[in-house]
Amino acid sequence: MSIRNPYNALSFWFERLDAPLVPRAALTRDLDVDVAIAGAGFTGLWTAYYLKQLAPELTIAVLEAEIAGFGASGRNGGWLMSALEGSGAMLRQLPEAQAQQVRAQILGIIPEVERVLQAENIDCDFHRGGGLFAAARFDEQGERAKALLDELRVQGFGEDDYCWLDAAAASALVNVRDCRGGIYTPHIATINPAKLVRALASTVEKMGVQIFEQTPVRTIAPGLLETATAKVRARTVVAALEGYSATARAALPRHTIPVASKILVTEPLSPHQWQQLGFATRPAFSDMSRLISYAQRTTDGRLLFGARGSYDFGAQIRRDAALSAAEIAQQRRYLLDFFPALQDARITHAWAGSLGIPRAYRPHACFDRDSGLALAGGYVGEGVGAANLMARTLADLILQRDSVLATMPWAHSGPVANTLRHWEPEPLRWLAYKTIDRIFSWEERLCLDPASPHWKKSLAGRLADRAASFMH
Ligand SMILES: Cc1cc2nc3c(=O)[nH]c(=O)nc-3n(C[C@H](O)[C@H](O)[C@H](O)COP(=O)(O)OP(=O)(O)OC[C@H]3O[C@@H](n4cnc5c(N)ncnc54)[C@H](O)[C@@H]3O)c2cc1C
Incomplete structure (x- = not known):
């Protein structure tokens, strides 16, 4: 049974947690540790996890403004992907031998997460149902899907990774309106992300990591995280704030901006409704719209549907998770355009969250040995799996391990400010x-x-x- 507090209402996923949602103690005194991490989402917690795995003697503190998972990590669409936004740009520039290593690292994301779930006994409703990118609703999506498949082949992904399904086969998987076919990939799993992020927090805590919740960091500087009441001194300081990067003063350029995405969840649907919609094997679903859409069938038989993003002037972060009636109505109209059979389905949950868009449009893991500053993120809305890969990379960079990960195109050593592209100033x-x-x-x-x-x-x-x- 969960204790009701405002955090339970953050998303459908939080509501489903078995463990009570009681914030951990805030930091009220100064602290000296080896590694200080700002942000307890997937990036911060996976980084703590791999650092502790590789170097158990390290003392690590994680400072979180609200509760672990409060940000995008506890509010997303639950697609766990063996994919990276921007992989095309990375892979096209590389010789084949290196490209092969990059593809192996990307495709290894889900197996690695699955390995940790088993090793740490974490239940997050993991389901490997693959994913369908359908060409649906209008003709132009057919050309876009074919172009995407060609592009994936140029990147070196084969028929086993991404394959074309004709209209009948794609519709049998998900019966979206006017389906013309689609790309199927086995490299997507679905999860309850709040279960994973909360379990990760408990796991790293058991490993000896200290987590302080309701502890906003005001300043990120070499050797220091500063809050309103305390200072944490550390040889290595990790910024893991993604869409919230602007909430702390840091000697970093404006590298990532927040974009809000909105999600609806229906009531549990009847067997008849599911017969109309498909999703029998619970694949993740999207179409080829440039306005971005994503859906999954939850373990309790609801349809979760997310779509579109919005950016507010001055990179304002959307603090309010709740959607207005007008926003819900707009999202519902969009949902019905995909699945008209849901005309009578009740919407029971709706929320928004902030994801991070880096100017370079691809993720990064950066570490500056001289200053001890580290940073990972830039997932462009695909961070549930990517955060695991960036965190493993960051851990290797911080520990100066001579590893394959440290040679990947997303791994950067040297001054962080020189590594990342800056966003243009407003307006x-x-x-x-x-x-x-x-x-x-x-x-x-x-x-x-x-x-x-x-x-x-x-x-x-x-x-x-x-x-x-x-x-x-
Ligand atoms: C609606 C939505 C749907 C999405 N769907 C998917 C999906 O299906 N699949 C996918 O791969 N990706 C998805 N994403 C993106 C994915 O959720 C993120 O890329 C990923 O969770 C980023 O993790 P993170 O730890 O880097 O950032 P976050 O999870 O945002 O963590 C940052 C943390 O820092 C904390 N914080 C903020 N300011 C401070 C401060 N000053 N001091 C200390 N702590 C602070 C926040 O409270 C937060 O907990 C979605 C995102 C959204 C918003």
């Missing part, structure tokens, strides 16, 4: 985000309208391609 980045979002929305409206003239759709498509390339 440029707000204007850029809004312009791209409007072009994508305009293109989608045209594609969805059978009366749209071909020339207009083609113009919108070309503009949208140009807009997308701005980020890469």
Whole structure:
């Protein structure tokens, strides 16, 4: 039974936790440790986990502004992917022998997480149902899916990694409206992310890591994390704040901005409704819209559906997890466009969370030996699995291990400020985000309208391609 407090309402996932949700004690005194970590999401906690595994003698403290999992880690769509945003840009530049190593590391994410789940006896409703990226709802998605599959082949992923399903096979998996086929991959699992992040916190605590909750860090500096009332001195300081990077003063450039994504969860659906929708093997689901969508069938038979992002001027972080009635209505309209059979399904949960978008549009793990500053993140909304890989990389960099991970394209040594691309100052980045979002929305409206003239759709498509390339 869980104790009701505001944290339980953060997401459907938090509500499902078995253990009581009682915040750990806050930090009230100064501390000296080997490693001090800001942020108890997947990045901070996996980093603590691998550091302790490799060097049990290290003293480690994690400082979290709210509770472990409060950020994106406890509120996401629950897709655990053996994939990295930006892998195309990384792989295309590498000779084949090195590209092979990179692919092996990326594809090794789920097996590694699964290994730890077993080793640490963690139950997070892990289910390896694969994933479908459907070409659905409008014709242009068919071309996009084929182009994506070609691109994945150029990156060196084979038929066993990503394969084409025709309309009948894809619809049998997920019966999305007007399905024309889709790309299937076995490299996605679904989880309850709040269960995983909370269990990780307990696991590292048992290993001797100190976690302080309701302890916002004000300043991140070489050798120091500072809160309103205490100082933590450490040889190594790790910033693991992702979408919340701007909440602490740090000698770092504006490398990551927060974008909010919104999720709806239906009531448990009837067997008849599931017969109409598919999802029998519980695959993760998305379509080829540029506006981003993601869904999974939960263990208790609900459909979780997330879509679209929003950026607020000045990189304001959305603190309020609850969605307004207007936001819920808008998300529901979007959901019904995918699955009209859900017209009568009640929405029981709705929330938003902030993810981090780095200017380089790909994840990073950085460590500066001289200053002792370390940083990982930049997942572009695909951090549930990627955080595990970045944390393992960061642990190797911090411990100066001569490992394959330390040679990966996402591993950076040297001054962090020189490594990461900076976001443009306001109002440029707000204007850029809004312009791209409007072009994508305009293109989608045209594609969805059978009366749209071909020339207009083609113009919108070309503009949208140009807009997308701005980020890469
Ligand atoms: C709605 C939504 C859906 C998503 N769906 C998916 C998905 O299905 N699959 C996927 O792979 N990825 C998904 N993502 C992205 C994924 O959740 C994130 O990339 C990942 O959880 C990032 O983990 P993190 O630990 O780096 O950041 P976070 O989990 O955001 O952790 C940062 C932590 O720092 C804390 N904090 C903030 N400020 C301070 C401070 N000043 N001092 C101390 N602590 C502070 C926060 O409270 C938070 O706990 C989604 C994200 C969102 C928002």
